[in-house]
Amino acid sequence: MIQLYGHEMSGNSYKVRLFLELLNLEYEWVKVDLMKGEHQSPEYLALNPFGQVPLLVDGDTKLADAQAILVYLARQYGGEEWLPLDALSLAQVVRWLSTTAGEVRQGPENARLYHLFGATSINIDRAYQKAEYILTQLDKHLSTRTWLEFERTTIADIAIFPYIALAPDGKIDLASYPNVLAWIERIKQLPGYIPMAGL
Numbered sequence: 001m002i003q004l005y006g007h008e009m010s011g012n013s014y015k016v017r018l019f020l021e022l023l024n025l026e027y028e029w030v031k032v033d034l035m036k037g038e039h040q041s042p043e044y045l046a047l048n049p050f051g052q053v054p055l056l057v058d059g060d061t062k063l064a065d066a067q068a069i070l071v072y073l074a075r076q077y078g079g080e081e082w083l084p085l086d087a088l089s090l091a092q093v094v095r096w097l098s099t100t101a102g103e104v105r106q107g108p109e110n111a112r113l114y115h116l117f118g119a120t121s122i123n124i125d126r127a128y129q130k131a132e133y134i135l136t137q138l139d140k141h142l143s144t145r146t147w148l149e150f151e152r153t154t155i156a157d158i159a160i161f162p163y164i165a166l167a168p169d170g171k172i173d174l175a176s177y178p179n180v181l182a183w184i185e186r187i188k189q190l191p192g193y194i195p196m197a198g199l
């Protein structure tokens, strides 16, 4: 059976868990207690030398990084629907995977780390600037669309969703972004949707 190593307060772990549920796949959840430093234990580092969650184990396949795992699950179990492979469509989805690791991480994800987990090394003013930028862009993008690409859900939506929806944990008010709020609500209506703390 698939095993997902993660932590319940990790949005990156959550996005993989959410996708497993949307795909209706069976899996075992293995908690890695980040607060106790379990991600730095020799046993865990042997599985993922980066010392991060999430990590997916599927038979002989061992895969770290939420975006990479979404790609794997989409192609292994989701058919064409979640990640189309023609050159342009693939690029359109990858663009959002890149955005989640870039602007979303630098903005709302870092603001959440600062306020919820006391990561004071983060420059909170810079995180707010980045958050405002990406939220404004997203709101504009979603003003003419139901989903991020192709008028159906893809792993682009799943990758971007958690840290945008969790922005209030970083003391970012989403009220000025009505199209983003409507998209968040649509995702919450997907069959198989599961929440996490803060959502």
Ligand SMILES: N[C@@H](CCC(=O)N[C@@H](CS)C(=O)NCC(=O)O)C(=O)O
Pocket (backbone or CB within 6 Å): 010, 011, 012, 013, 034, 039, 051, 052, 053, 054, 064, 065, 066, 067
């Ligand atoms: N690029 C990785 C980042 C994963 C990541 O930052 N995980 C956090 C939890 S959300 C973590 O494990 N932090 C512990 C650490 O880095 O020490 C991904 O997208 O999965």
